[in-house]
Amino acid sequence: MKVLEINGGKRLYGETTVQGAKNSALPCLAASLLGKRCVIHNCPNLTDTYACIKIIKMLGAKAELTGNTAIIESAEELKSYKIDDALMKEMRSSIIFLGAILSRCKQAEISYPGGCCIGARPIDMHLDAFRQMGVEIEESCGRIVCNIPKLKSCRIRLPFPSVGATENIMLLGAASNCEITIENAAKEPEIIDLLSFINSMGGNINMDDCGNIYIKGVEELGGTEYRIIPDRIATLTYLCGIAMCGGYGRLNSARYEHIKIPIEILEDMGCALEKGESYIEIKAPGRLKSPGLISTRPYPMFPTDAQAVFMAMATRSKGRSCFIENIFENRFRHIDELKKMRALVSARGNLAYVKGRRKLKNADMEAKDLRGGAALTVAALSAKGLSTVSGVEYIDRGYENIERSFGDLGAEIIRREM
Numbered sequence: 001m002k003v004l005e006i007n008g009g010k011r012l013y014g015e016t017t018v019q020g021a022k023n024s025a026l027p028c029l030a031a032s033l034l035g036k037r038c039v040i041h042n043c044p045n046l047t048d049t050y051a052c053i054k055i056i057k058m059l060g061a062k063a064e065l066t067g068n069t070a071i072i073e074s075a076e077e078l079k080s081y082k083i084d085d086a087l088m089k090e091m092r093s094s095i096i097f098l099g100a101i102l103s104r105c106k107q108a109e110i111s112y113p114g115g116c117c118i119g120a121r122p123i124d125m126h127l128d129a130f131r132q133m134g135v136e137i138e139e140s141c142g143r144i145v146c147n148i149p150k151l152k153s154c155r156i157r158l159p160f161p162s163v164g165a166t167e168n169i170m171l172l173g174a175a176s177n178c179e180i181t182i183e184n185a186a187k188e189p190e191i192i193d194l195l196s197f198i199n200s201m202g203g204n205i206n207m208d209d210c211g212n213i214y215i216k217g218v219e220e221l222g223g224t225e226y227r228i229i230p231d232r233i234a235t236l237t238y239l240c241g242i243a244m245c246g247g248y249g250r251l252n253s254a255r256y257e258h259i260k261i262p263i264e265i266l267e268d269m270g271c272a273l274e275k276g277e278s279y280i281e282i283k284a285p286g287r288l289k290s291p292g293l294i295s296t297r298p299y300p301m302f303p304t305d306a307q308a309v310f311m312a313m314a315t316r317s318k319g320r321s322c323f324i325e326n327i328f329e330n331r332f333r334h335i336d337e338l339k340k341m342r343a344l345v346s347a348r349g350n351l352a353y354v355k356g357r358r359k360l361k362n363a364d365m366e367a368k369d370l371r372g373g374a375a376l377t378v379a380a381l382s383a384k385g386l387s388t389v390s391g392v393e394y395i396d397r398g399y400e401n402i403e404r405s406f407g408d409l410g411a412e413i414i415r416r417e418m
């Protein structure tokens with residue numbers, strides 16, 4: 001078992017460079033199946049990235065990750081249109097391969113990705129959209145079998161701006177020769193990154209200011225060399241760590257324009273921030289003020305992925321705060337662990353109330369999901385004494401090397417094999 005061992009209670013001072021965005025890299029890797037030779041820089045080294053590479057190879061394309069550069073050479077013909085159950089389970093985002101496989105093979109067979117620890121995560125919007133595009137879908141015994149007799153142009157209105165469904169429609173539509181409009185599409189920076197990636201391969205996809213996406217499916221896509229945007233959630237995790245521990249830090253390769261609302265909250269809590277074009281500097285106050293009310297919503301509002309780290313900060317800030325989790329139904333699993341540090345948090349349904357206190361007590365905690373694990377790490381860094389966080393495999397799904405990044409910022413944190 002791997003654990004993070006954290007000797008907390010010290011102010012953080014230092015600088016680190018933010019990794020590439022996981023939620024951009026994974027769909028771009030799937031999109032590379034649609035084209036020729038794709039070189040993707042700034043790909044984070046994560047277990048989910050490795051799972052993507054395995055899926056791409058299993059489908060018959062060449063794929064390798066060297067350092068932070070992935071090179072994918074898609075085959076003339078893919079050798080499989082199925083993804084193994086084991087690989088589907090390894091990574092929830094394997095569902096984004098459905099659009100790419102269908103585009104290439106005109107048929108696909110995958111197992112239902114099922115629920116995961118943060119919620120049920122249904123895929124009905126993905127499948128409804130595919131049906132409108134002309135895909136025939138049969139679902140039985142947890143398998144999804146898709147065939148395309150003929151793709152058709154259409155206008156799809158998503159009932160909710162789902163990130164995954166928007167990506168899947170783009171992946172199927174990009175080289176379809178059809179015109180697809182997505183109304184109420186997701187607008188996350190990672191969606192824009194996927195759009196730019198596909199366009200750099202010769203695609204023709206545009207988004208208007210209202211969040212509608214217009215796909216003019218081309219005949220075929222070529223190769224590209226592309227750099228993934230920095231990870232906004234990793235950026236926020238390190239900013240929250242510095243804010244909570246006190247001190248000063250600089251994050252290189254950070255993009256302020258992707259996290260305007262969380263940054264405003266950090267400023268309201270008393271942090272001083274300098275926002276450069278590709279860096280952010282933060283100076284923490286003596287004691288943080290409470291963040292007040294945080295309600296998770298689709299971009300550009302407050303991201304669900306940052307709820308847990310902001311809650312960790314709230315446990316030590318002055319005053320009370322309230323969190324409303326609107327995206328996933330099981331995203332408060334860090335609360336019981338934070339309570340081990342004597343944090344004053346109570347939850348009812350999708351609401352959590354926090355009463356900030358001056359100090360947390362060091363504790364041994366267990367990460368139950370990726371972002372919750374990052375929140376426990378940040379909380380442990382701010383508490384005097386030795387804490388441990390187990391369940392590191394969750395954290396490794398989204399952070400390239402969390403102990404190195406916090407180490408760069410002056411934290412005493414090591415990974416131990418127990």
Ligand code: UD1
Pocket residue numbers: 023119120121122123124125126127160161162163164165188297298299303304305326327328
């Ligand atoms: C979501 C987040 C994304 C985050 C990612 C990983 C939002 C809007 N999306 O993306 O920012 O990076 O998790 O944590 O914040 N839904 C359905 N049916 C579907 C698809 C989705 O009911 O077919 C529901 C989900 O249950 C959820 C909401 O829509 O309540 C948002 O889902 P979606 O954006 O698709 O999830 P992800 O793509 O995983």
